[in-house]
Amino acid sequence: MEITGFRKQIDKIDQQIIELIAKRQKIATEIAHWKFQKGAPIHDETRMKEILAQVFDSAVEHNIDPVFIQKIFEILIAMSEERQKESSGEGNLP
Numbered sequence: 001m002e003i004t005g006f007r008k009q010i011d012k013i014d015q016q017i018i019e020l021i022a023k024r025q026k027i028a029t030e031i032a033h034w035k036f037q038k039g040a041p042i043h044d045e046t047r048m049k050e051i052l053a054q055v056f057d058s059a060v061e062h063n064i065d066p067v068f069i070q071k072i073f074e075i076l077i078a079m080s081e082e083r084q085k086e087s088s089g090e091g092n093l094p
Contacts, residue, residue, distance in 0.1 A: 021076065028080035032087035042084045048077055 035042060052070050059069035 021079075024076065025079065025083050028083040029087045031080075032084035035084065036088045042081050042088070051077065 032042070034040075051073060055069050055073045056066040059066035
C-alpha cells in the first residue's frame with residue numbers, strides 16, 4: 001500500500017474519533033442537566049480517578065503508552081466538565 005492509502009485510513013479513523021467525542025459531549029450535556037436537578041457538583045474527583053485508572057489498564061492491554069492515553073482522557077474530562085458548566089450556566093459560552 002502507498003502512503004496515501006495509509007493516510008486515508010488514518011483520516012477515516014480521525015473522523016470516527018471526532019464523532020465519538022461529539023457523542024461524549026452530548027452525553028456530558030445530559031449529565032449536566034441531571035447534576036443540576038440533583039444539586040450534584042460538576043467535578044467528581046472519584047469518577048475522574050476511576051476513568052483514568054480504567055483507560056490506563058486498557059491502554060496497557062492494547063500495548064499503547066498509558067501515560068499518553070491518560071493525558072488524552074484528562075483533556076476529554078476537562079471538555080466534558082466545561083460542557084457541563086456551559087449547560088448549567090456556569091461556563092464560558094463562546
